[in-house]
Every structure is written in structure tokens, then in C-alpha cells.
Amino acid sequence: MRIGAFGRSDAEIDLLVRGMRSGIAVVGFGYIGTVIGAVLADRGWPVTGIDVRQSVVDEINLGKSTVAEPGLSELVANNVRVGRLRATTDFSAIADNDFVIVNVGTPLGPDYEPIVDDIKAAARALGEHLQPGHIVILKSTVPPDTTENLVLPILEETSGLRAGVDFGLAFCPERLAEGQAIQELLSIPVVVGAVDERSARACATLWRHALGVESVIVENPRTAEMVKLADNLWVDLNVALANELAKVCDRLGMDALQVIEAANTMPKGGHPVNILRPSMGVGGYCLTKDPWFVNHLGESLGLDLAIPRTSRNVNDTMPAYTYGLLKQLLADQGKAIETSRIAVLGIAFKNNTGDCRLTPTKYVVALLEESGCELSIHDPWVGVEDAVTVTNVPLTADIETAAEGADALVVLAGHRQFHQTPLSRLAELVSAGCVFLDGRNSFDPAAVRAAGFVYKGIGR
Ligand SMILES: NC(=O)c1ccc[n+]([C@@H]2O[C@H](COP(=O)([O-])OP(=O)(O)OC[C@H]3O[C@@H](n4cnc5c(N)ncnc54)[C@H](O)[C@@H]3O)[C@@H](O)[C@H]2O)c1
Structure with a gap:
């Protein structure tokens, strides 16, 4: 009572x-x-x-x-x-x-x-x-x-x-x-x-x-409402910053994660600088909309805000950028994407969740589907109902079947389960010269290379 x-x-x-x-x-x-x-x-x-x-x-x-x-x-x-x-x-x-x-x-x-x-x-x-x-x-x-x-x-x-x-x-x-x-x-x-x-x-x-x-x-309450929007605008903008640094580092052949880790040791305003990590895209229910709430708020106040639009636009370029990296990696191996066998690991918008709402992986998968490549997709977190919101390709139940004969393994969500299969075992299953594109920078590049893959991360 x-x-x-x-x-x-x-x-x-x-x-x-x-x-x-x-x-x-x-x-x-x-x-x-x-x-x-x-x-x-x-x-x-x-x-x-x-x-x-x-x-x-x-x-x-x-x-x-x-x-x-x-x-x-x-x-x-x-x-x-x-x-x-x-x-x-x-x-x-x-x-x-x-x-x-x-x-x-x-x-x-x-x-x-x-x-x-x-x-x-x-x-x-x-x-x-x-x-x-x-x-x-x-x-x-x-x-x-x-x-x-x-x-x-x-x-x-x-x-x-x-x-x-x-x-x-x-x-x-x-x-x-x-x-x-x-x-x-x-x-x-x-x-x-x-x-x-x-x-x-x-x-x-x-x-x-x-x-x-x-x-x-x-x-x-209005101050608390603004706090939440400020937090998420900061996150989206900060990831956009990391993503553009990653693009520059890719061109320069530099490791963006090393740059960011070292940059983050500088104190500023009482805290260390905290640049976040680059990735194949930003998705989910919050970061894809909250910056637009701020943009809309600015418009209603007669303000032309640049930051929300910029962060959203930069982060929205990442799926196509990731697909471009894959095409180039395959081309370097003398392979064309349309005749390759590609295994996508993870379609949720975030590591270790099954949430596919507004997932950026959908755009990479769509480009792969359009390319005509032979595609297998595995995500241990995602159920059938959510998977169909991302792809028409039925999910493959286990990572080993998905990887079999692959010319490329493309990690779009860095789920912990993917780290449980030894890289050496995956290397046995894939085709010769298989590329490993880690869209979440969740694997150790040296370990992936040591297993025999051609490694690439976002910005590294
Ligand atoms: N998902 C996140 O990570 C996250 C994080 C922080 C804040 N938020 C915010 O929290 C809110 C909820 O997000 P979510 O991800 O849980 O959304 P959701 O869509 O998963 O859940 C919303 C729920 O509300 C129910 N609902 C709709 N109208 C209702 C009504 N009139 N009466 C009772 N129930 C009703 C829906 O059926 C649904 O189950 C959003 O404003 C979101 O921006 C989300």
C-alpha cells in the first residue's frame, strides 16, 4: 500500500x-x-x-x-x-x-x-x-x-x-x-x-x-534537460573528432589510437584531454537523435548552430568510408569485392548488445549486398526479428561457418564472443590472403597479423 x-x-x-x-x-x-x-x-x-x-x-x-x-x-x-x-x-x-x-x-x-x-x-x-x-x-x-x-x-x-x-x-x-x-x-x-x-x-x-x-x-528541470543534451552532443562531436583524425592517420599510414592515447595525456581545464575512439560509425537510439534535438532547439531560438550538424554529418560518413577501406584492401590482394566472399561479424550498433536500432552497420551491409559479393553474417547477440531490420541475408549461427572460405572478415561490432575463437582457428578456415577489417578497433593488430591476416583498423 x-x-x-x-x-x-x-x-x-x-x-x-x-x-x-x-x-x-x-x-x-x-x-x-x-x-x-x-x-x-x-x-x-x-x-x-x-x-x-x-x-x-x-x-x-x-x-x-x-x-x-x-x-x-x-x-x-x-x-x-x-x-x-x-x-x-x-x-x-x-x-x-x-x-x-x-x-x-x-x-x-x-x-x-x-x-x-x-x-x-x-x-x-x-x-x-x-x-x-x-x-x-x-x-x-x-x-x-x-x-x-x-x-x-x-x-x-x-x-x-x-x-x-x-x-x-x-x-x-x-x-x-x-x-x-x-x-x-x-x-x-x-x-x-x-x-x-x-x-x-x-x-x-x-x-x-x-x-x-x-x-x-x-x-x-530545464537545466537538467539541457545537461543530457550537452552530454550526448559532447560524445557525438568527440567521436566525430576521432573519426576525422582516423581518416587523416589512414592517409599518413599512422596509428590513430597511438596518437589519441598520447594526446590524451595532456591536462586541460583540470582534466586530461579525452578524445574518444574512431569506429565504423555511430548508431543507436540516442547519439543519432540528441544532437538533432540541439540543432532543432537552436533553430527555434533563431540560432544557426554548426556543431550538431557537423558531428552528425561526419559520423554518418563512416559506414561508406569503411566500405571504401574494404574495397581497397581487397584490391591490394588482387581481389574484386563483387567476386569475394565476405564474412561480417556483428551487426548491433554497439559491442556486446543486441540493439540494432539505427545501427550504422546497416549501411555497410547494404553496400555489401549491392556489390553482389557472397555474404555471410554472424551476430550472437541479435535475434531474427532485429536482424531483418538490418539485412535480408539470414544470420549464420556460428562464427566458424561464417568465416569459412572468406576473403575478408569484417568486424562491425566487437562483441566479446568474437575474441573467444582463437585467431589461429579463424585463419585456418578463411581463404589465402584474407583481409581482416576491424571496424571497431577491438582486436590487437599485432595478434591479427601474427595469425596470418592482412589487418586494417579504422585509423590504424
Ligand atoms: N537506449 C539508451 O541507451 C538510452 C540512454 C539514455 C536515455 N535514453 C532515453 O530514454 C528514453 C527511452 O529510451 P529506450 O531506449 O528505453 O526506448 P524504447 O523505445 O526501448 O522504450 C520505450 C517504451 O515506452 C513504451 N511506451 C510508449 N508510449 C507509452 C505510454 N504512453 N505509456 C507507457 N509506455 C509507453 C513503449 O512501448 C516502449 O516499450 C528515450 O527518451 C531515450 O532517448 C535512452
Whole structure:
């Protein structure tokens, strides 16, 4: 039964949260919602996932999840079994919970604008069941002012309650990275921007006890909304910088990773320089859209911002660049791509995940399919349903069959499983003069060469 967190003193909230007497509802049980919900349940909290997709709800209640994130299936299975995690499509379930965390999607529209329709729908459904004492925390990535100018009025109108008076409201961006989501959720500080001080303090108490992490409290929700966009703009731009350095190093016959590693020893502004790593492309649900959110924001303010467009455009050149490298490598071996046998290893957008949303690998695979080469594709993380969003070629179940007779092994996702097959074994299976293009720079060049391959990485 819900006790009601908002409006209580700090000491009471502390006791409530420390004693795990609060239930937590997680609205939007997709990638991020499932990670947050399963981790909170695993740390002892009663968690209810609420999603509009009946299939997701049914799966969770069977103790299953299709979200391919290391360690997540076990957390979901265990916590559903012991009764700490359940899911429903019914928003009235929030009645039993003190905290409501909202993680619905915010995709990119046709004009590169943020689509906040799911946020509106979730806020409406939530408002209909909101009661005094609830604390609502929005985590979806949104443009500044969404919490206060869109979510708050919908919640107040549908519930007849007042934010900051009857219920708490805050924006706390989710900053974890897929592939290491569980560990990052339990270690990265949470930024809290709330409509009032009591909401902010209640969130900080929750995160301290629920996840064991500290909070960075900023002035208001709009500042916290901007923090998330700043973080992702930095990442996308930084990868673009690494990618252009890699292109230059490729022409100069230099190892970009050595350049970057050494460059990163210079202190600047109190921290070392931190140039990220080049790769065959940037994909996924966040970095492909959040810089455009910033660009759209700039346009709405009458500003012509160059950085978001530049980072997106540079990173979008990488799949075609990678394909060009492969063609050249094969040509150097006296082979034409159209008559070659190519084995692609990994199609997820990121190492050690099965997420194929907006994966840059799709563009390399499309160019390979068009070339007429004989193509085999292997990805141990990706299921059939996701694979068809990337390629028409059916996945090959194991790496050895995929590599058989290959003129080129092309690593597009550096999954840890690929490192478990000895390179010497792969070398036995492939054809003579096989090239090894590591699009994720995840292999040691010397080891690949020592096994007998013609090695090339991105920028090395
Ligand atoms: N994926 C990431 O790595 C990541 C990281 C940080 C932040 N984010 C942000 O988190 C948000 C969610 O991302 P995601 O990857 O989990 O998206 P997702 O598409 O995997 O999940 C969204 C879920 O919300 C559900 N949903 C849609 N409308 C709903 C409604 N009205 N009521 C209840 N549920 C509803 C969908 O059915 C889906 O299951 C986005 O804003 C994203 O930008 C994502």
C-alpha cells in the first residue's frame, strides 16, 4: 500500500526509502525502463513496469525480456520469480507506488525534430491516477522546458492536483550507455532538476538508497534537460573528432589510437584531454537523435548552430568510408569485392548488445549486398526479428561457418564472443590472403597479423 512520499519531511522520506517501504512504478518498459526496473527490483524494491505494449508486459510477467543487455535476462527472471517485479498495461497500478519513473521513447521526426507524443500520452494516463504524495520523475531525453511546460500542465489538468504542492515532479536524465547499462546505472551520479526543493531532495534520497549513487542537483528541470543534451552532443562531436583524425592517420599510414592515447595525456581545464575512439560509425537510439534535438532547439531560438550538424554529418560518413577501406584492401590482394566472399561479424550498433536500432552497420551491409559479393553474417547477440531490420541475408549461427572460405572478415561490432575463437582457428578456415577489417578497433593488430591476416583498423 502506498504511503505517500511527497510532502513528508526529509527524515521521513529517508526512513521510507531506506526501509524499502516505497513501491516504484516504471512507465515505459523498453530498453531503459527494463534496465532501471530490473535493477531496482534486484536491490529489493517492489517494482511495477507499466507499458502500452501487451507483448512486453506478457513477456516480463513470464520472467523474460527481449532487451539484449549483458546480465539483464537473469535480473528479470530472478526478480519476477520472487515477486519483486511485475508488469501491467494498467496505469491504476501507480496507486501502489510512491515514485513513478517515466522512460517512454522520444524519437526523431521527419524534420529532425523531437517527437514527444508518447510523453504526452503517458502524462495524460498518469495524471488520471495521480494522487497526493506521488513523486513523478521524467527520465526520457527531451528538449528544455518539456517537464515544466508540457508534462506539468497535463499532470495538473488531468489530476486536479498541483505540482510542488500536492505531488513532486523532477527531471533526472538517464545517462547510462548500452552494453554496460547495469554497472553504469549503479555508478553514475544522477542529475536532478525538480520543480521545487522538496521534490529535489526526495529524488536525491531515492537515488542514494535505491541505486547507491549521489545526485547533482541543478536549479530546475530545464537545466537538467539541457545537461543530457550537452552530454550526448559532447560524445557525438568527440567521436566525430576521432573519426576525422582516423581518416587523416589512414592517409599518413599512422596509428590513430597511438596518437589519441598520447594526446590524451595532456591536462586541460583540470582534466586530461579525452578524445574518444574512431569506429565504423555511430548508431543507436540516442547519439543519432540528441544532437538533432540541439540543432532543432537552436533553430527555434533563431540560432544557426554548426556543431550538431557537423558531428552528425561526419559520423554518418563512416559506414561508406569503411566500405571504401574494404574495397581497397581487397584490391591490394588482387581481389574484386563483387567476386569475394565476405564474412561480417556483428551487426548491433554497439559491442556486446543486441540493439540494432539505427545501427550504422546497416549501411555497410547494404553496400555489401549491392556489390553482389557472397555474404555471410554472424551476430550472437541479435535475434531474427532485429536482424531483418538490418539485412535480408539470414544470420549464420556460428562464427566458424561464417568465416569459412572468406576473403575478408569484417568486424562491425566487437562483441566479446568474437575474441573467444582463437585467431589461429579463424585463419585456418578463411581463404589465402584474407583481409581482416576491424571496424571497431577491438582486436590487437599485432595478434591479427601474427595469425596470418592482412589487418586494417579504422585509423590504424
Ligand atoms: N537506449 C539508451 O541507451 C538510452 C540512454 C539514455 C536515455 N535514453 C532515453 O530514454 C528514453 C527511452 O529510451 P529506450 O531506449 O528505453 O526506448 P524504447 O523505445 O526501448 O522504450 C520505450 C517504451 O515506452 C513504451 N511506451 C510508449 N508510449 C507509452 C505510454 N504512453 N505509456 C507507457 N509506455 C509507453 C513503449 O512501448 C516502449 O516499450 C528515450 O527518451 C531515450 O532517448 C535512452
